[in-house]
Amino acid sequence: MDAVEGVVVAEDEAFWSVVESGEGGALAEVLGLEAGVVEGVLPALVDWRRSRVERSRAAGMRYRVSWSVVDGGAGVLSGRWLVVASEGVPGERVEACVGALVRGGAEPVVVVLDDGELDRWELAGRLTEEDGFGGGFAGVLSLVGLDGRTGVVGVRVGVPVGVAGSLALVQALGDAEIGVPLWCVTSGAVSTGRADGVVVPEQAMVWGLGRVAALEFPQRWGGLVDLPAVWDERVGGRLAGVLGGVEDQVAVRASGTFARRLARVAAGAGRPGEFASGGAVLVTGGTGALGAAVARRLAVRGVPELVLTSRRGLGAPGAAELVAELAGLGARATVVACDVADREALAGLLGEHPVTGVVHAAGVVDTVPLVGVGLEEFAEVLRAKTLGARYLDELVPDAEMFVLFSSIAGVWGSGGQAAYAAANAYLDGLAEARRARGLVATSVAWGPWADAGMLV
Ligand SMILES: NC(=O)c1ccc[n+]([C@@H]2O[C@H](COP(=O)([O-])OP(=O)(O)OC[C@H]3O[C@@H](n4cnc5c(N)ncnc54)[C@H](OP(=O)(O)O)[C@@H]3O)[C@@H](O)[C@H]2O)c1
Known part of the structure; x- marks a missing residue:
């Protein structure tokens, strides 16, 4: 100046x-x-x-995730590398990754788990056996996250096999005392820019889970690597480079190796838009702290009709007072008890109350160290956020406003909150996937709110 x-x-x-x-x-x-x-x-x-x-x-x-091109590294590996896949991982992907390890100088030992072995304790037994054969690994490469199947026996609704298997693997490696770096591979979990394919939100969950593993087990964490849908020799070389390199959240693409960064949003970028429609807005979790705050703000901004949902509905503390307050601000609010993770109930609600805007603020949080979290409780934390968001995406595809309340826990992890982080990473991924389909969507990864809400 x-x-x-x-x-x-x-x-x-x-x-x-x-x-x-x-x-x-x-x-x-x-x-x-x-x-x-x-x-x-x-x-x-x-x-x-x-x-x-x-x-x-x-x-x-405001911050946003950005991607920087980085030096791919020399790709020089050594020692025995345990490569873990599951039945739903395409064989050619396993072969390609194994080939990349061999060319990088490693000696891969491949374990393909059948569906019965996705259980943590079964898996720990199997890994102990494998480890015992040669006396130690230099690293572990998990391809389990690539298994996109759902509905496999023993794996809860809403938890893809790749996520359940990755959770079991992180835990089983600890149980088997294999303390070497674990690298988790995904494909389509992140987008580095327009040239990328569509983000697969289920894959993004593995990144949410992985970032918590990185915080809770730094001594045995390697990183997260997202691979492109189409494989070529350069991709293999870059994968080996990443495994021997220093970056721990990486997207390998045909055009280069990209490392994840958090960057300040430039002043003036993404200026706030106005929700101009005169239609109704659904706020899930609308009787909770942030849901109520956003309902008030929408009313002040002139939204004439609000539909607020939570499982307790009008039975939630303060719900009736909130309706009266919103009326005073000029909005007609209807509170409906509805579990957003119940597709039929949600479809029924939307049939009765058509909306042009959605704010998905329903969610629960639980804090359990990764070493002890069970699949049941993991699934319980996921369901409102992930199933709710998926059903809203399906049922209100052409919403004029589609806002997901995500969390910083999904962006950089939070100790003891693996499921919560995975759920929020899913929301961020879903917003990207919707935008890639030409639909509106914004995922706001809030830091902790003061004075009110689930973290107070
Ligand atoms: N508070 C923060 O500092 C903070 C920070 C980052 C992100 N967030 C996110 O912001 C959102 C709101 O958080 P909050 O602090 O306002 O929490 P909150 O006060 O606990 O509100 C959560 C709401 O979600 C509802 N809910 C939970 N499961 C549901 C389901 N299956 N179907 C329908 N409704 C369900 C709850 O009501 P019922 O129990 O009656 O269903 C409650 O109304 C959450 O998604 C949270 O992850 C909050």
């Missing part, structure tokens, strides 16, 4: 502090006008200033 600009900035600041003081006489003096002239516009100026300051403060708190 040069001297002239500095003077202008100082004068601007002085002017706006007079506006913020709300004193008409002082402002009239600054402007050289009669006090009566400025008094009429002063309240509007004060409001304008306040909203701009709030908006720029909020903008300063």
